[in-house]
Amino acid sequence: MDFDAFRESERAGWNARAALYDGATAQATVQSIPMLLHMVHVYPGAQLLDVGCGPGYLAGAAAALGAQVTGVDFADDMVAAAHARFPGLRFDSGDALSLPYADASFDIVASNIVLFHVTDPARAIAEAARVLRPGGRFAFSQWLGPDSSDLYRELFAVLNDHADLSRADPAPDAYALSEPAQARAALEAAGFETVETKVVQNILRAPDGDFFDFFMQFGVRVPLIVAAQDADVQSRIRAAMTDHMAAYRKPGGFEVPMPSILFSGQKS
Template sequence: MSFEEFRRQELEGWDKRAVMYEGLTARVTTQAIPALLSGVRARVGLQILDICTGPGFAAGAADAIGATAKGIDFAPSMVEVARQRFPHLEFRQGDALALEEPDGSYDAVICNFGVFHFTDPKLAFGEAYRVLRPGGRYAFSQWSQP
């Protein structure tokens, strides 16, 4: 399978699963959000970009502690679910491999269980670094053994 085919299947699959995400997937993945927010030292006023936001749970948690959060996801239906769940936050469709954000515009970037969906992780990490301000932090979660 080519990388482009993988990306197409990922987009198609996640776009179809947006409504069902709240089941088991959300119960498992939301457990990592406190560690992500701790890893970037989330606090009142911190500007956070949530890459692969899905239904917006990490951005919503950042907002709940007073950070200013924005979420992006490449699946349009995930963005729609996030907007419905957290209507006061900004969510939009976007690509982690080509972020449409200015250089140095965030204090922190988080990515909750999204890295293994990237066809080019090195490029995605570079994009996250590019949008961070000097001294900014990037935290991501990933499946692994204990």
């Protein structure tokens, strides 16, 4: 199936969110970084590639631990944001599906909540293997799906009740690699051994106010679905989301469980 339209919508969406990431998406994604770096055995002097670096949080954390870091992202505005946040580090424009680096260039490759968004996750994993040196380590994180995530259970309950999902551009299954057996098979097919799995209990902390407005800045996939609906349907989605998320309201904001699952492997 052709996912080109979805891919370009993702690129445009992340470019648009580069200035918003700190106050929205980062409220959950950064929580996976410590375990991700633990799983790749980061060490001083390691050549580490952060694939889908966004504004550079993982790269910055790895650099603080002594790694020699390169970040790469297909959204140019995210690359600019990473340069602004970490001016001493290297950030490049490039694609997870065709990394602009030579074979065996890195000791470590890490990717935080990125394969969730690419159109060909198996190819992205193969690219990570290609640029790794023998014995190098790769790790990536994924959101768990509606069966394990309060956030995505509530969101998709609303969308399934009110939205015509067929209106959105065709997109790959976001949760394919959230299944341990599928993720392990993809890693092993790319030549990775000693595959490990960890779950991190991320909590999305959203400010008080309208949760719908916040979440339209948080990600890209759900806003693309919402934007494809008629205005009256969008209004119903907003109202239903407000009702569904009321249970997660705390003093000063919302706290919504949205766990991630992490996988790592070593190149043979």
